[in-house]
Amino acid sequence: MAFDFDGVFASRPVILAPMEAVTDAAFRKVCRAHGADLCVTEFVRAENLVNQCRREQTKITLGPGDAPTAIQIYGSDEEHLAEAAEIAERAEPAYLDINCGCWVPKIARGGAGAGWLRSPDAMVAMAKMIVSRVALPVTVKTRVGWGTEESMPIVDLARRLEDAGVRALTIHCRTAKMGYSGDADWSWAQKAREVVSIPVIVNGDIRTANECKRALDQTGCAGAMIGRRAIEHPWIFREARSRLDRKGHVPPPTELERIALCCEHLQAMADDRGPGRAVRAMRQHYPGYLRQVPNGADLVRELNAIPSLDDTLSVLRQELAERSTCVTPVALA
Numbered sequence: 001m002a003f004d005f006d007g008v009f010a011s012r013p014v015i016l017a018p019m020e021a022v023t024d025a026a027f028r029k030v031c032r033a034h035g036a037d038l039c040v041t042e043f044v045r046a047e048n049l050v051n052q053c054r055r056e057q058t059k060i061t062l063g064p065g066d067a068p069t070a071i072q073i074y075g076s077d078e079e080h081l082a083e084a085a086e087i088a089e090r091a092e093p094a095y096l097d098i099n100c101g102c103w104v105p106k107i108a109r110g111g112a113g114a115g116w117l118r119s120p121d122a123m124v125a126m127a128k129m130i131v132s133r134v135a136l137p138v139t140v141k142t143r144v145g146w147g148t149e150e151s152m153p154i155v156d157l158a159r160r161l162e163d164a165g166v167r168a169l170t171i172h173c174r175t176a177k178m179g180y181s182g183d184a185d186w187s188w189a190q191k192a193r194e195v196v197s198i199p200v201i202v203n204g205d206i207r208t209a210n211e212c213k214r215a216l217d218q219t220g221c222a223g224a225m226i227g228r229r230a231i232e233h234p235w236i237f238r239e240a241r242s243r244l245d246r247k248g249h250v251p252p253p254t255e256l257e258r259i260a261l262c263c264e265h266l267q268a269m270a271d272d273r274g275p276g277r278a279v280r281a282m283r284q285h286y287p288g289y290l291r292q293v294p295n296g297a298d299l300v301r302e303l304n305a306i307p308s309l310d311d312t313l314s315v316l317r318q319e320l321a322e323r324s325t326c327v328t329p330v331a332l333a
């Protein structure tokens with residue numbers, strides 16, 4: 001079924017952010033099961049997709065049930081980006097997102113990601129070209145500016161990107177130069193939102209359901225995007241959704257739910273990426289998933305030291321069995 005772009009953005013979606021080496025199919029499944037309204041893939045390098053690299057092809061493969069998911073592409077060459085957009089479109093994502101916000105020097109210095117913010121004219125021309133080459137909605141994710149401008153370009157850029165045919169704009173409310181330092185200033189999302197009629201999605205430092213509501217209320221944005229908090233607490237999506245829909249406080253995940261999620265996520269990742277990579281990649285999630293679990297730090301240490309999938313699963317299942325006989329309530333901070 002075709003993605004109802006306008007309908008979804010009219011319902012204040014809470015969106016899983018694109019995150020390289022995190023937002024793979026297994027993690028999208030986890031976040032969707034916990035209430036994410038929309039997901040975006042890890043960024044996909046345009047040149048590699050055009051050159052048929054296997055890793056990039058895997059990144060754009062959306063399996064059954066992996067919807068709505070947008071595919072994000074990045075690159076510094078507009079023709080490569082346009083070709084990549086045509087290829088990604090065939091994977092039938094909800095829409096295509098162009099990364100104009102990655103600040104990492106090896107990407108931004110070469111002109112990709114936030115590098116586009118150094119030449120707004122070129123960014124707008126590139127977006128216009130991509131819009132002309134695909135039928136799917138095209139969106140842009142960017143930051144408020146490069147970081148040395150006298151006034152941030154995001155407001156003018158928002159207007160110009162809308163004129164270029166971009167259908168929505170996600171704003172990580174920091175400059176590229178800030179990286180992750182300082183605080184995200186959501187007022188930039190509000191200022192941009194005020195001058196366009198396309199949906200603007202506010203992003204940066206949303207860590208709780210209350211913060212999600214505040215970000216949307218303060219900015220009037222159409223949706224909110226959550227990145228780092230989801231890595232440790234994917235329950236944020238159902239908590240935020242419930243808060244936005246005035247459905248009341250969602251009880252925090254129990255000790256058993258937390259351990260069960262480790263099993264499910266690990267298994268889903270192993271199915272997709274193989275056992276070795278799954279065991280290693282899960283290590284970024286254990287500290288958050290198990291933070292509120294009694295003796296969780298010991299369990300994290302134990303899991304991090306186990307090299308095999310089967311042994312990891314058996315430790316987790318044993319923990320589940322032992323703890324299900326003496327469950328204690330878990331209080332979230």
Ligand SMILES: Cc1cc2nc3c(=O)[nH]c(=O)nc-3n(C[C@H](O)[C@H](O)[C@H](O)COP(=O)(O)O)c2cc1C
Pocket residue numbers: 017018019020021022041042043072099101102141172203204205206225226227228229
């Ligand atoms: C590990 C990691 C990988 C990221 N990869 C991407 C990416 O591929 N594309 C992108 O647009 N942003 C990427 N980001 C930035 C996030 O999408 C988001 O804009 C940023 O983390 C701010 O949101 P947050 O405060 O909710 O984390 C990444 C962030 C992290 C932490």
